[in-house]
Amino acid sequence: MNEASGSHRIDDVIALFDGLFGAVHRTRLVSGGDEPLYRPAAHGDGHHQVIFTRDYFASALHEISHWCIAGERRRQFEDYGYWYCPDGRDGNMQQAFENAEVAPQALELLFSRACRRRFHVSVDNLGDMAVDRHAFRARVEARAERYRREGLPRRGDAFCTALEAFYRDRVSRDAAVAMGHERLARGAAGGCIS
16 A cells, blocks of 8 residues: 555544454544643543544554553553653663663554554654664664564554554454454464564
């Protein structure tokens, strides 16, 4: 599929995510945020929200990757209880950011491949410090390969299965969600085949 063809609609990704995790994990994917944010449900009376920037497809995949990695305890805190340091980080802060981002961006890379979309690594620092984007991309690609060999996190595996079914095999959204549910039920971690 071609990115320019309009075949990558954000509504499809939302439907796949919500169909897989809305009932089981009480979690919804929400577009339109000025900034990405994970918001846990208040008092257990609603759905947790994975909020991604505006309606950007890549932002949705990235925020989903963070959610797929975060454990049960972390998912009880806004933004999983992590800090975020904005642009202008110094060398140590940038290194800490990149260390924390390798696994989520590796999972995002696999999700992008499952969707047949180009992946762009993000060093997320527009300050004056030089950043070695190529070295970081190599780390992300190596981690993605490790995921493929050793298996993805369980929720990531189920979501990747649904993405591949929908985008590669061209099954309906409902059928793709059912395939993702089957992966969740089996509890088997695997790897995206893309």
